[in-house]
Amino acid sequence: MKENNMPETSKCRICYNETDNKNYFIKEMHYGTCEEFEYIECGNCGCLQIKSYPRDPGKYYPSDYGAHNVANSDRPGKFIGWLRKKKLKHVLNEKKSLIGFFLNIVIKPGFEKKMLPADIKRDSSILDVGSGAGSLILNLRNKGFTDITGTDIFIDKDLIYDDCLRIYKKTLNEIEDTFDFIMLNHSFEHMPDQDVVLTNLRRLIKPGKTIMIRIPVKTDYIWNLYGINWGSIDAPRHFYLHTVKSMEIIAARNRFSVASVIFDSGIFQFYASEQIIRGIPLRSENSYYLNKKSTLFSRSEIKKFQRDANELNKRHQGDGACFYLKPL
Numbered sequence: 001m002k003e004n005n006m007p008e009t010s011k012c013r014i015c016y017n018e019t020d021n022k023n024y025f026i027k028e029m030h031y032g033t034c035e036e037f038e039y040i041e042c043g044n045c046g047c048l049q050i051k052s053y054p055r056d057p058g059k060y061y062p063s064d065y066g067a068h069n070v071a072n073s074d075r076p077g078k079f080i081g082w083l084r085k086k087k088l089k090h091v092l093n094e095k096k097s098l099i100g101f102f103l104n105i106v107i108k109p110g111f112e113k114k115m116l117p118a119d120i121k122r123d124s125s126i127l128d129v130g131s132g133a134g135s136l137i138l139n140l141r142n143k144g145f146t147d148i149t150g151t152d153i154f155i156d157k158d159l160i161y162d163d164c165l166r167i168y169k170k171t172l173n174e175i176e177d178t179f180d181f182i183m184l185n186h187s188f189e190h191m192p193d194q195d196v197v198l199t200n201l202r203r204l205i206k207p208g209k210t211i212m213i214r215i216p217v218k219t220d221y222i223w224n225l226y227g228i229n230w231g232s233i234d235a236p237r238h239f240y241l242h243t244v245k246s247m248e249i250i251a252a253r254n255r256f257s258v259a260s261v262i263f264d265s266g267i268f269q270f271y272a273s274e275q276i277i278r279g280i281p282l283r284s285e286n287s288y289y290l291n292k293k294s295t296l297f298s299r300s301e302i303k304k305f306q307r308d309a310n311e312l313n314k315r316h317q318g319d320g321a322c323f324y325l326k327p328l
């Protein structure tokens with residue numbers, strides 16, 4: 001991560017504003033080291049950003065940090081694979097079928113629904129930036145996608161699963177192919193130089209195709225409610241907590257239009273933040289994150305978190321969203 005020698009600054013790195021920026025000291029509360037990191041909230045675009053990048057960012061990514069974990073690397077058998085192909089083609093509007101219709105009623109489509117605004121096909125070339133060892137894209141391969149590439153600088157080595165799925169230990173600079181669809185699933189906020197990332201994405205996306213950036217979003221509602229106790233800050237791993245405005249600014253500067261924004265926040269925004277207020281790290285034993293039987297929240301409270309998250313998403317005030325970018 002050579003960008004780490006970027007100078008410390010009080011200027012917003014997204015819109016370059018220097019007026020009315022506020023400073024906050026925010027604690028590491030994922031593991032609960034309570035080490036403090038200085039963040040700046042921009043007075044113009046609202047983006048919350050770390051003031052200086054940690055010298056050794058790898059040290060904040062122990063092997064149990066989310067994206068490294070992998071499940072179900074086995075490929076489905078022939079018959080199941082055939083059914084899944086029908087199901088996927090139906091969901092993607094690539095080929096409607098009665099079987100596909102019923103299968104999607106029996107087993108609700110999952111992540112692939114987020115890909116619909118990109119209008120992709122089963123054999124579209126997909127790049128997942130910051131894929132970790134591939135927990136998400138393995139799942140997509142098992143659902144029937146046939147051309148998936150992952151990239152992550154924090155994995156130990158390249159992981160070539162089969163002809164449908166390969167993951168490289170590479171930076172974006174080192175990737176040369178072009179793709180029909182590029183997605184960043186909660187990885188963009190971890191990347192120091194956001195302009196360099198978008199410059200690379202522009203080079204890697206085919207003309208007219210779509211990039212999906214899925215990130216935590218700093219909305220007025222969640223920031224007013226929780227402030228520095230907001231669970232999605234995840235200091236010091238999240239360098240940028242964008243607002244819709246700051247995403248629009250940086251997208252435009254890199255010649256992208258924001259075609260749409262779909263809010264997809266969940267209960268995490270509430271329980272993680274409520275736990276931080278009580279001094280409980282995300283990875284403590286009684287945290288709801290690790291222990292769904294934790295007595296910190298009643299079942300009715302968890303249900304209310306879900307209802308509130310759904311409501312906030314409708315109002316574009318939940319704390320997470322997918323931004324769909326198109327090259328201009």
Ligand SMILES: [Zn+2]
Binds near residue numbers: 013014016017043047
């Ligand atoms: Zn700004």
